[in-house]
Structures are given as C-alpha cells and as structure tokens.
Amino acid sequence: CNLLACSQTAKPANQQSWQTQIQGGSRQSPIDIRSSESVHDPQLTPLSISYDPSDCLQIWNNGYSFLVEFDDSKDNSVVSGGPLENHYKLKQFHFHWGAENNRGSEHTINSLVYPAELHLVHWNAEKFRTFDEAIFSENGLAVIGVFLKLGRKHDGLQKLVNALPAVKYKDSTVEFSNFNPSCMIPSCLDYWTYPGSLTTPPQTESVTWVIMKKPIEFGDDQLSAFRSLLFTPFGEKLENMVDNFRQQQPLMNRVVRATIL
Numbered sequence: 001c002n003l004l005a006c007s008q009t010a011k012p013a014n015q016q017s018w019q020t021q022i023q024g025g026s027r028q029s030p031i032d033i034r035s036s037e038s039v040h041d042p043q044l045t046p047l048s049i050s051y052d053p054s055d056c057l058q059i060w061n062n063g064y065s066f067l068v069e070f071d072d073s074k075d076n077s078v079v080s081g082g083p084l085e086n087h088y089k090l091k092q093f094h095f096h097w098g099a100e101n102n103r104g105s106e107h108t109i110n111s112l113v114y115p116a117e118l119h120l121v122h123w124n125a126e127k128f129r130t131f132d133e134a135i136f137s138e139n140g141l142a143v144i145g146v147f148l149k150l151g152r153k154h155d156g157l158q159k160l161v162n163a164l165p166a167v168k169y170k171d172s173t174v175e176f177s178n179f180n181p182s183c184m185i186p187s188c189l190d191y192w193t194y195p196g197s198l199t200t201p202p203q204t205e206s207v208t209w210v211i212m213k214k215p216i217e218f219g220d221d222q223l224s225a226f227r228s229l230l231f232t233p234f235g236e237k238l239e240n241m242v243d244n245f246r247q248q249q250p251l252m253n254r255v256v257r258a259t260i261l
C-alpha cells in the first residue's frame, strides 16, 4: 500500500497525574514505533476483520474516554489472522485525543504524533469465558489501533459525533445502534504488531497490539466534539475530556513486527 501518507509532527505527550510505571512491567504500552527497527515478518497473514452493526449497543462516558460497547454474546463481530492464534470478539472501541492538534495519539511513528488514536478492544473468546478473565490473561486481548489525522470530515464517524452531546458527563450512557466500526478501518491493511498492555489501569500485560500503518482522516469539527466531552459528572466543576493518553513506555526486550502487503 504505497499510498502517500502525510501527518503532523510534534513533541511526544506530556505526563499525566496518575502516570505510573507499573511495578516490574516489561511490556507496557504505548510505545514509539521506530520503523527502521521493526522486523518485516512474511509469515504475518492479513487481518480478518468482520463486524456486525447490529451488535452495537451503547455509548458510555467512563470519565476517561467514551466507549462504544458491543454485544459479545455471539460470534458476529470478530478479528482473527495476522499475529492472532485465535479469533477475538469485539467488546468496545474508544479514542484518545489531545487538547491541541500537536498531541493526542498514544502510539507514535518515529516520534510522529497524531491528534487522535482509535482503539478497538477485542478478547480471546476461544481461550477465555469472559472479557474480565481475558484482561488478566496472556493472549487475552487484541487491540487494533488506528491513527486519526485532520483533513476531510469522516462521514461514517458523524453518526457517532452526533450522539456525543448525550454523553457529555462522566457516567452518562446513551443507546447507540447500527454502527459498523469497519468504516474506521483504513483501506490499506498494513500494520505493525507487538506484545503490550492496556494503557490505563489495570495496565495488564495481556494485549497483542495491531497498529494500522495508514491513518484515517476526520474533520476539525469532529475533533472539537470529542474535546467538548467532560471528565467530570453533572454538577461538578467542568473539566474538558482532553489529553487522555498515557506517556510512552520503554520498548525493553521487544520486537515490533511489520507487514508489507
């Protein structure tokens, strides 16, 4: 996929109050992906991604991001292939973004920051019975990361953006149905993959990360809608939900593998 990609450059993210180095963590996320040090692995097969829009249930402001949650009781919204030994069920997706356009993504590419990053969180339903069990287990989770860059308005995302005022406050939820997250997967399926962790507590080292190489585009007004959400519940001091990304973690003894499709 040798499409030209352009993007912003900026300094890596700033430190957040609860940013802690998990005790003894050897595979923490996020990281800076240095393309020249990644290893091309010809055995990495294409990802197989299949989502059923009827599995989409609701949007929830959890005081850190907004989560679009899916019904994981069936096997309709799954990812497999690539670095994954099993099929993983979609549980939720959410975003990380900055207060300003020069920061927001959790992962970076050669220190290049994007204004936002999408995470599609899946759990290994062949090996574990529940999401909560998978969170604490080796090979429990697979998170697909997609970078967002500013440009043309993203038509598929607008349905989600229109629902955000209903979840402005922490702990608010709104019914949200018939949304297909496939519209946010880039057409080029090249990716990097590495073993890592959740980027918020419990920061468990149970995640196989799959970071798509090409960003998707979205509009300034859509990013502004993300920034209009609040970290705080109704009735408390208004704190805009921005800069909800973790600072980068050491690579330690890990290799990032890459596809060249």
Ligand SMILES: Cc1cc(C)[n+](CCc2c[nH]cn2)c(C)c1
Pocket (backbone or CB within 6 Å): 119, 121, 135, 197, 198, 199, 200, 201, 202
């Ligand atoms: C129990 C649990 C709690 C949280 C915040 N998350 C999200 C953590 C996260 C967000 N972006 C990357 N990891 C998951 C997946 C499970």
Ligand SMILES: [Zn+2]
Pocket (backbone or CB within 6 Å): 094, 095, 096, 119, 199
């Ligand atoms: Zn995330």
